[in-house]
Amino acid sequence: MTLFWVASAILILLSSVLIAIPIIRKKANTDDVLRDELNKALYKDRVSELAEETRSGIVDDQQELVNDLKLSLLDDVPNHQSSKARRSITPLAVLLPSIVFVIALSYGMYFKFGASGKVEEWQQVSANLPELSKKLLVPEGAVLSDDEMRDLTLALRTRLYYHPDDSTGWLLLGRIALANRDVITAIGAMKKAYKLKPDDDDVKLGYAQALMLSQEELDQTVARRILGQLVQNDYVDLRVFSLLAFDAYERADYTAAIRYWKVMQRMIGPEDGRYSMLVQSIDNAQQQLATSTASDKSVSVTIAVSDQVNIEPNSALIVSVHSADGSPMPVAAARYPLGSFPRTVVLDDTNSMLQDRKLSSLESLLVRVRLDKDGNVATKQEDWFGESEVVKMGQPVSVTIDRQY
Template sequence: MTLFWVLTLILVVIACVFVAIPLLKPKVNNDAALRDELNKAFYKDRLAELAVEADEGLVEDQHELVADLKQSLLDDIPNVPRKGEERSLSTMMVLVPSVVLVVALSYGLYATFGNYQKVKHWQDISQNLPELSKKLMNPQGVELTDKEMEDLTLALRTRLHYEPQDSTGWLLLGRIGLANRDMETAIGSMKKAYALEPQDGDIKLGYAQALMLSNDQMDQQSARSLLNKMLKGDYVDLRVYSLLAFDAFERQDFATAIEHWQSMQEMVGPNDARYEMLSRSIASAKAKMEPATLDDHAVSVTISLGNEVVLPQQGVVIVSVHSADGAPMPIAAARYPLGSFPFTVILDDSNSMMQGRKLSDLQSLIVRVRIDSDGNVATREGDWFGESDIAELGSGIKVEINQQF
């Protein structure tokens, strides 16, 4: 702020100088000199006329008339005032109020229309950025108010404008985007932070979380790939398992969700307050799996990958149930986003494809699973697939994807 006031003072001084120059160096007024020159010219002309009139005998007393003419010239000489004192006094009487008016108008108008309070607020929150950042980064989850979030966003954007290589700043801005459900800001900021520090654990986790919450399936798949890579590290953050478990549960891959939650329980131990919460999550996932295990009119399919399978960057998993004779037309089918393997899905009568024929009408069946990479079920070139043996309705079926068209 000091620099700001110094600059404004310089501008005001310049304005005052422009006001003072015309007053201190006024334009010379030549009215008196012009009048004197005019009187002299008139005097000379009149003398010439008197001489002509005297030669013609029209004037009797020429010397008296010349004396009167001289006296008239003297009487018409203007009185010259004392310029120094009077000019100095009049100049100061105009200059001082003018300078005061310029200063008053400049700062008065700025105070009224210049959003001084907003500028001051901006400067204050920029200085308060470290404290707000610590609150946001606090692992205990201290919540910031809406006003603090707005202030932190403004301060961060200001800082990142001048320091675009600040990975921590981009991470914080991404977390604010996540908190506000502004996925465009969250993903864009986390992506910049990840590009600057691709090995930082917090940044990788934040980027994966932002991608996981995206509506784009490619973003979600990128998040799963990133999280699965983090599972292979020497140290695995508890939040990696949490995100993978949440994603698996949303995709109805309850077996995988349970596996990740059990890993979290091993990490926190039974004395941790989170252990009981994880137990409830596991129980919830098992409850959703039980109907498929106990219901004789549904099929539970566990899907795994062969070692030679290379997953595409994008695609879907298509699971279809066929009659035991291997008929190409499926009795029931469903598609799922491409995620981590293995995972388990459940198909029942709600997935039936043929009118008048339900999945529950089958006594025995086979299950086919295909990874469709282009979104067109009619094209199969390069797609990976697998097929189960003949199984009974209501049993658990395992399918390994290990063949390619």
């Protein structure tokens, strides 16, 4: 607030100077003097004209007309008393009330419409940013109230306005948005943090969490790639495997979901209260997997990778089902994060490419698997792939990735 008072005082001082200049520099009112001079000049001119008219015989009594002219001039003499009264008002008598009025009006309008209370509250919230941030950064930490979350958001936005290169600030803002399910803000904040520190594992995890909430398939693909990098970097965080498990389950990749949940079980141990919840999740996924595998309308594909294959960490796994004649156009296809091998995926009618041609309509089929290194399905250069033998619908399929385009 000190800065505000200094700035407002300077502005009022400048306003006062602008008011004072014309008042101080105001010249004495010379209208009366000018009128006297003008009347004298007119009188002399008229007297000269009367003399000329008398010589010409136009005027008979020049003196009478001169007397009338003098009377007229006398009637136009200014009231010196009123002029003196006007001159008795000093510039200071006008200047001081004007300055007082400007000060009263300025501060009165500010206190009425300037939201000074909210400004003070905003500054107090900004000053509490370190304390609020500590609460949010504590793992399994203290739960912030709605008011504290709102204050922390305001303080962070203020700080980030003046310090846009603060990656920690963007990370905190993204976490708050995640807690409030504000997907757009979360993705935007986490993306800024990721650009500032692309190698920070905590930032990577936050960015992946935000992208997983997006409805865009491209965002979710990027999230899977980032999570795959974290797993390969041995970044041990329960949330990484939880996100991967949930994503795999949503995509009906029940084998991968079970594998990730079992990793989480080993990380927390049986004594943890969440262990029983993981057991339920695994049981549910195993039931779904058994149902899918038992159905003659789905294709279960077990994928292995040859030792000669050099896997790029950013690669994506693309599995496609084709008719037995080897047509390049797949009947069904699915895209998965890289994960680990060997692994099993299940494709069914939900993965069909065309509505009028379902996967379940095939009697025989073959499966092609590709490690797409650049994320573009249209390019195949240097991608590794494998192809199965022709099998009947409902039979398990095994594919080994061992060839390169």
